[in-house]
Amino acid sequence: MTGQEYAFVVLALVGTVGAVRLVTAKNVVHAALYLVVTLAMVGSIYLVLGAEFVGWVQILIYVGAIVILFLFGLMLTKAPIGRESLDNQQRGLALLVALAVLAGLVFLIQDAFHWGDRKMNLVHNTTGEVGRSIFQHYVLPFEAVSFILLAALIGAVVLARREERE
Amino acid sequence: MNPTIDYHAILPELILSGTLVVVLVVDVFLRPPRKWLAMPLSFAGVLAAFVATLTLIGADRTTFGGSYHVDPFAVLFKVFFLSVAMIVLFLSLRYFREGRYYQGEYYFLLLSSVLGCVMMPSSRDLLMLFISLELVSAPAFLIAAFRKNDPRSNEAGLKFFLIGVLSSAVMLYGMSLIYGVTGSTNLYEIGKALAGHLGGQETLALAAILFVVTGFAFKVSAFPFQFWAPDTYEGAPVPVTAFLASASKAAGFTGLLQLMFVAFIHQAAFWGPVFAAFSIFTMSIGNLVALQQRQAVRLLAYSSIAQAGYMLLPFALAGHGVDKEAFAAAVTYILIYAIMNLGAFAVVVAVSRKSSALLIADFAGLMRNAPLLALAMTIFMVSLAGVPPTAGFWGKFFVFRAGIDAGGIGIALAVVMVVNSVISLFYYLAIPRQMILVEGPEEPMRSPALVTFVAALAAAAVIAVFVYPDLIAHFPPLSTLVGS
Amino acid sequence: MLSQASAETYYQSYAVVLAVLAAGVLLVGVAFLAARLIAPHRPLPAKLTTYECGIDPVGQGWSQSQVRYYIYGFLFVIFDVEAVFLFPWARIFERLGYQAVVEMGIFIGILAVGLLYAWRKGVLKWV
Numbered sequence: 001m002t003g004q005e006y007a008f009v010v011l012a013l014v015g016t017v018g019a020v021r022l023v024t025a026k027n028v029v030h031a032a033l034y035l036v037v038t039l040a041m042v043g044s045i046y047l048v049l050g051a052e053f054v055g056w057v058q059i060l061i062y063v064g065a066i067v068i069l070f071l072f073g074l075m076l077t078k079a080p081i082g083r084e085s086l087d088n089q090q091r092g093l094a095l096l097v098a099l100a101v102l103a104g105l106v107f108l109i110q111d112a113f114h115w116g117d118r119k120m121n122l123v124h125n126t127t128g129e130v131g132r133s134i135f136q137h138y139v140l141p142f143e144a145v146s147f148i149l150l151a152a153l154i155g156a157v158v159l160a161r162r163e164e165r166e
Numbered sequence: 167m168n169p170t171i172d173y174h175a176i177l178p179e180l181i182l183s184g185t186l187v188v189v190l191v192v193d194v195f196l197r198p199p200r201k202w203l204a205m206p207l208s209f210a211g212v213l214a215a216f217v218a219t220l221t222l223i224g225a226d227r228t229t230f231g232g233s234y235h236v237d238p239f240a241v242l243f244k245v246f247f248l249s250v251a252m253i254v255l256f257l258s259l260r261y262f263r264e265g266r267y268y269q270g271e272y273y274f275l276l277l278s279s280v281l282g283c284v285m286m287p288s289s290r291d292l293l294m295l296f297i298s299l300e301l302v303s304a305p306a307f308l309i310a311a312f313r314k315n316d317p318r319s320n321e322a323g324l325k326f327f328l329i330g331v332l333s334s335a336v337m338l339y340g341m342s343l344i345y346g347v348t349g350s351t352n353l354y355e356i357g358k359a360l361a362g363h364l365g366g367q368e369t370l371a372l373a374a375i376l377f378v379v380t381g382f383a384f385k386v387s388a389f390p391f392q393f394w395a396p397d398t399y400e401g402a403p404v405p406v407t408a409f410l411a412s413a414s415k416a417a418g419f420t421g422l423l424q425l426m427f428v429a430f431i432h433q434a435a436f437w438g439p440v441f442a443a444f445s446i447f448t449m450s451i452g453n454l455v456a457l458q459q460r461q462a463v464r465l466l467a468y469s470s471i472a473q474a475g476y477m478l479l480p481f482a483l484a485g486h487g488v489d490k491e492a493f494a495a496a497v498t499y500i501l502i503y504a505i506m507n508l509g510a511f512a513v514v515v516a517v518s519r520k521s522s523a524l525l526i527a528d529f530a531g532l533m534r535n536a537p538l539l540a541l542a543m544t545i546f547m548v549s550l551a552g553v554p555p556t557a558g559f560w561g562k563f564f565v566f567r568a569g570i571d572a573g574g575i576g577i578a579l580a581v582v583m584v585v586n587s588v589i590s591l592f593y594y595l596a597i598p599r600q601m602i603l604v605e606g607p608e609e610p611m612r613s614p615a616l617v618t619f620v621a622a623l624a625a626a627a628v629i630a631v632f633v634y635p636d637l638i639a640h641f642p643p644l645s646t647l648v649g650s
Numbered sequence: 651m652l653s654q655a656s657a658e659t660y661y662q663s664y665a666v667v668l669a670v671l672a673a674g675v676l677l678v679g680v681a682f683l684a685a686r687l688i689a690p691h692r693p694l695p696a697k698l699t700t701y702e703c704g705i706d707p708v709g710q711g712w713s714q715s716q717v718r719y720y721i722y723g724f725l726f727v728i729f730d731v732e733a734v735f736l737f738p739w740a741r742i743f744e745r746l747g748y749q750a751v752v753e754m755g756i757f758i759g760i761l762a763v764g765l766l767y768a769w770r771k772g773v774l775k776w777v
Contacts, residue, residue, distance in 0.1 A: 004661070047664060050657075057734050065727040072723035075715040104373075112347070112370035131738030135750050137231050140176070141297040142735070142753070144285065146760040147186065148297070148304050149728050151278045153764040154190070155308030156724045157773055158271045159323075160717045187763055194770040 007048050015041030032070045039063050053127040172229035175222065175236045178215040178244060182281045185211025186274055193270025201269040205259045208273040209252060212280070216248040219284075226646070232352055233291030239497075239645040243287035243420050246501055250413040251280040253508050253620050257405040257515050260614040264519075267312050267403070275305035276409065283417040290428070292341045292351040295421055296334075299385070302417045303330045306410060310402040322401025329384055329394040337381025343374035344429075353429040361432040375430050375437055382425075385418035388478060389447040392471045399467035404518050407463060408511030411470045412504040419477055419500050426481055427493055427648045434485030442482035442575055449475025449586045456593045462514055462524045465593060466507070469550060472590060473503050479565055479579050486572035489648050495564040497642035502561035502631065503550075509624025510546040513539050516613035516621070529597055531606020539613060542625035544598040549628045551594040552587045557631035560639065562587060721773050725765075732761055 018037030025031040039062040046055030134142050173180070188211070189204050196203060219241060227236045254276065262269050282301030289295040307330060311323025345351055347367045348359035364371055380391070387395040399407045430437065452472030459465040477499050480492035514524065516539055521528040533540040549556030562583065569580030631637050700707040735757065743750050768774055 050660065052660075053738065056737075060734060061727075061730060065730040069723050069727055072715075072720050076717055076720060077714065108370050108373050112367040114366075127738050128741040131740075131742035132745075134735070134738055135742055135746055135753055137233070138293060139171070139753055140179075140230050140234055140285075141294050143183075143756055143760075144282075144297045144301055146732075146757045147183070147278055147281065148301050149731060150190075150760055150764045151275055151301075151305040151308065153724065153728050153761075154271050154274060154767060155305065157721060157768055157771060158268050159308065159311060159314065160720050160724075161771070161773070187760065190763055190767060194767055 004048055008045060011041045011044045011048065015045070028074055029071070032067060032074065035070065036063055036067050039067070051126055053130050172227050175225070175227040175229050176234070177218040178222070178248070178284055179281065181211060181215040181218055182277060182284060185215070186277050186281065189270060189277065190274045193274070196270065202259065202263045204270040204273040205255055205262075208277055209255050211277070212248055212251045212255065215284070216245070216252070219244045219248060228290075230294075232354070233294050234288050235290045236288055237646055238641070239647045240287040242497070242641050242645070243416070244284050246416070246504070247280060247283040247287075247413055250409070250416075250504060250508065251277070251283075253512075253624075254405055254409045254413070256616040256620050257408055257512055259616060261403060261405050261515060261518075265313070265403070267314075272309055272312060275309045276406075278305040279303075279309075279409070279414065283413050286417045287420045287424070289421070290353045290424065292345065292353070292356075295353075295425070296338060296341060299337075299417070299421055300334065302414055303334070303385070306330075306406075306414055309406045310398055310410070312403055312406065313401075316401070318397075318401035319403070320401070322398040325394045326398040326402075329391075333381045333384030333391070336384075337378050340374045340377025340379075340381065343370060343377065347371045347374065353424060356429040357431060360430065372433060372436050375433055376440070378425060379422075379437060379440065382418055382422045383444060386415055386422065386474050386477075387448075387471050388444045388474055389451045389471070392448065392451070392474075395471055396464050396467040399470070400461065400463045404463065404511065404515045404524075407467075408508055408515070411466065411511065412508050415470065415474065416500050416504055419496070422481070423493065423496060424647065426484065427489065431484065431489070431648075438482050438485055439575075441478055441484075442579060445475050445478040445482055445579060446582050447475075448472070448478060449583065453586050453589045453593075456590070459593065460525055460527070462517070462526050462529065462597065465526065465597075466510060466514070469590070469594070470507065472586065473507070473550070475586070476562065476565055476583060477503065479583060480568055482579060483568055483572040483576050486574065486576060488568055488572045488576075490643065491571060492568045493645065493648045494639075494642035495568040497645070498564050498639050499561040501638050501642075502557045505624055505627050505631075506546045506549040506556070506558055509542060509621055509628065510550065512617050512621040512624065513543040513546070516611070516617045519613070520611060526597060526600055527604075529600040529606075530604040531608065532601040532611070535606065535609060536611040536613060538618060539611070539621055540598075540601040542621040543601060545625045545628055547594040547598055551591045553591070555629065555632045557628045557635075557638070559632060560635045564639065718773070721768070725768065728761065728764070732758065 015038050018034045018041065022031050022034040022038060025034060040059060043055045043058035043063065046052075046058055049055075185208060189208055192207060193201065193204050222236055222241050222244075224238070225236050225241065226238075228234065229236075255273070258272070258276070262272055279302050282298050282303075282305075285298040286295070286302065289298045307323055307327040310326050311319050313319035341351075344356060347364060347370055348356045350356055350359060360371060384391040384394075399411065402410065426434075426437070449472045452468050452470075452475055456465055456468035456472060459468060477496055480496035480499070483489075483492040486492075516536070517528060517532070518524055529540075529543075532543070545556060549558035552558045552562035566580045566583060569576035569583070736754070739750060739754050
């Protein structure tokens, strides 16, 4: 194994443990913190693969912003989020579905790429590449994204605002 | 590589975008009693975009390196979406003004969604397609929840949002796999790559197609991904439901048409049967459940699920040598469905002023209280059932003919469709029965002029298309998207 | 494609990041360990109570926060996403010149309208 593969195994293991604890943790705030671990590990795997831009975006947006939003969301709930059990009756079913999805994806991906018989070339210097394709080729979707963000912002303001007698 | 942008080709989008921003900025400075002015402003913008689109008729332009294509197919749907937008604006004015909802924000979000719809039929690139679809859906989640004080509206928005996000995630995963296999996001390039040798990645490609199809199946509420639709339609403001059931659904179908008939056409032998199953179950479940509905919007929701089943049918015929005919049949059906469905919702909007519960029983006596609306509603219901003398008949006829021409499974599907149409008669005629035969309280109903106008216009269109089907059926076959 | 040499420098540059990270973890770990070893250990129940400026804590630690504060979190996410696009933009800014400026100007301009909206609606007032 190369050093890159060692790094991947370590990151993947830590990420998996985080993911498992995320869904088994009884305290939702802890679950949100385990989410940080998992997302950070995914970001690091992108870095190992040479996808520098995507890796840092993952860390900036997901670890930085999305988890904040999660915690905000938790604080809005009325129920005291303590050691109360956050469980429901569908646990077994959910496990079954998750395992089936995992098995299916593992089968598909190993069927298409086979274990280790392909040397993947890494593309480096991706930030510049990403910039070139966004600002030359994908200008229209890029500008459309700003409308999606704007719509989300306006909608959030409308829905979260307290009604005032105007 | 520095592609010049064809500004004429994207003029409708530019006008709409400008209108969006102006509506929002103007709203911020309007005093509350004048907030409704956002509607005429939006209307002016949509009308301008409409005119701009008309100048593109017959054009065949690509821009942004081939990812954005303005061809007859795209122009047809752009004209259609902008027309739907104008109609929904008409339906919204009184509803939102009297309900004292956030009007400027509503029109802004509605137009954002319309912008996504207008971009959709030109998007010939996975990324473009995905962003367009998100632009259609994201504002729609929000306006579905606009009746903030009603828990049902909150439920509508939340369910729609969760399902929409889940389906987007599945679809995006599929798209990323497609990119991984073919190395391109351009639909034509993907079509070429998938036609060739995939070097052991055939199964992955098929699975990826399945993921993408599943994502779209949620969007167009095909069985077994239809369960969100009735709750969302019921809880959302009625004009929003009208928009969701016509434009938003049609946008999903235009995306699906492009993907299936351009990018994935060589795998038709694989996904054809999938669509056949989708089609049969969607129409049957939709119709059977609709039979038991007591609430008008829920009835129309299940009806729209059943109708999606008919629209999915032509997809199942791909690869049977009738691609062009099946494609044209699907497009024709979507257009005709939207007209009659919008008309039906116009009448529901009018009735909702009298009774917000909107039970079918509330339609009793409408024939005496508002004869014009009742007559129009009868026409729409007959048309949705596919009975002459209405446009709905031609819609079903073209799909049916494509099925027969395809032979084999096509004939079986056509038969299932006819059986379903007969079943659907029972519930579609329940509303006219209430309106005409059942005595209701005698109180003349005052309906907003714009709403009555929309209902009358749609009814006239439904009859006119029956008399002269070329009004609509002439355009879809002109599409150059599908080879014979 | 990544050549062998640039792959080396790429991973080497991240090895530095990794080393700094390890040093940071080590520093904190050593400090905690030292505290554990050196400090006297006398557990008292009072030490476990929440510190509230010296007053006995009242009620539960959890309180529901107002939904309006959510908007701040949301604004942060929106502008965080916007900021992400600035990085690749900065990389190609020189090459594309005014075209890039216009494209980014439109993008930020549209989001600025959202900020204008939030400000005019009084959402930005903290209290």
